[in-house]
Amino acid sequence: MNKVSLEARNIAMSYGKNVVLKDINLVIGPGEFFALLGPSGSGKSTLLRLIAGFNAAQSGQLLIDGHDVSNVPPWRRNVGMVFQNYALWPHMTVRQNVAFGLEERKLPKAQIDAKVRAALELVGLADYAARRPSQLSGGQQQRVALARTIAIEPQVLLLDEPLSNLDAKLRVQMRTELRSLQRKLGITTIFVTHDQEEAMTTADRIAVMDQGVIQQIGTPMALYDEPVNRFVANFVGSINLVRGRIEPAANGRATFRCPVFGALDVPDGTLRSGDAEIAIRPHAMALSRTREGTRQTWAEGLIAEREFLGEFVRYTVKAGETLFIADQAHYKGCAVYAPGDVVQLGLDPALARVLPAADADAREAHAH
Numbered sequence: 001m002n003k004v005s006l007e008a009r010n011i012a013m014s015y016g017k018n019v020v021l022k023d024i025n026l027v028i029g030p031g032e033f034f035a036l037l038g039p040s041g042s043g044k045s046t047l048l049r050l051i052a053g054f055n056a057a058q059s060g061q062l063l064i065d066g067h068d069v070s071n072v073p074p075w076r077r078n079v080g081m082v083f084q085n086y087a088l089w090p091h092m093t094v095r096q097n098v099a100f101g102l103e104e105r106k107l108p109k110a111q112i113d114a115k116v117r118a119a120l121e122l123v124g125l126a127d128y129a130a131r132r133p134s135q136l137s138g139g140q141q142q143r144v145a146l147a148r149t150i151a152i153e154p155q156v157l158l159l160d161e162p163l164s165n166l167d168a169k170l171r172v173q174m175r176t177e178l179r180s181l182q183r184k185l186g187i188t189t190i191f192v193t194h195d196q197e198e199a200m201t202t203a204d205r206i207a208v209m210d211q212g213v214i215q216q217i218g219t220p221m222a223l224y225d226e227p228v229n230r231f232v233a234n235f236v237g238s239i240n241l242v243r244g245r246i247e248p249a250a251n252g253r254a255t256f257r258c259p260v261f262g263a264l265d266v267p268d269g270t271l272r273s274g275d276a277e278i279a280i281r282p283h284a285m286a287l288s289r290t291r292e293g294t295r296q297t298w299a300e301g302l303i304a305e306r307e308f309l310g311e312f313v314r315y316t317v318k319a320g321e322t323l324f325i326a327d328q329a330h331y332k333g334c335a336v337y338a339p340g341d342v343v344q345l346g347l348d349p350a351l352a353r354v355l356p357a358a359d360a361d362a363r364e365a366h367a368h
Contacts, residue, residue: 003030004065011060035199038209080154086145088133095129101152119147157189233279260320264349278352285326286346296346303341
């Protein structure tokens, strides 16, 4: 299959006075599995439908394989879309559903039969061709919708929250199958989801969206480790946000001062002086009876809550007036703390991400 790139240039779209997409710019590489991640109303499904041709932008360009398709109707874009509700014809068999798009293209019957058979084999449903959608599980219906789209051999595959109707266990299984299928086909794929875990386990890269704006584009690890602002830090994983001030330091680095931990030597000395926040992941917070680590800056805290989650224990720790989340790996014989215990809470400045002053608000230090 010919792998193609997709590019959005300065795309803007409104419904009357309601702006839903603002200056969207992104480049998706040939054969890339790309996710659009964001909360409800962030513009991710609107952007997906715009790529499909169901929505039209007021300005900007959309290029597929270097060709501007901004004014090309959906049926001429060679883009396949799998909808959230699968959109299967209930009165048709699985085979008829998969064949539908091919018959619309007036292909010879023998060619249709071969393509349908190949698509159903690819998704593991060759033995279900004679069944109707009502005789299938949710996961099987999703596979039929995928097979129907794959059969027409689109240049770009669009997936609009295709796993949201499945139960939690099946969702995990299907996202693995989806990723495996995408790798096998090598087709450029764009996947819309509001579920950060889904995006991070399937996508090569992710665009995090909020209020019609792309906040950040990067690999799952880059977004997790190096969020550019408070929204991304909060939306991609759990986070502790600590309010304080940046002060210039003589060594070309910077000092972050906050009530709980005092002065922290932070990695980026290019930040402007003034109000700021540091973001630190719960698993990067240390807990101890005594101040054991040399990398950490320590503060005394009180265990407020404890949740046992199998692989780790999640503690809510009150230090000063701030609640922190600290995730500690669990293994047999490890230290366990109870609500009410006094502990030492450690923060390694090298693992903290400083967010710029413009992104911090006037609220007191807090954790999410």
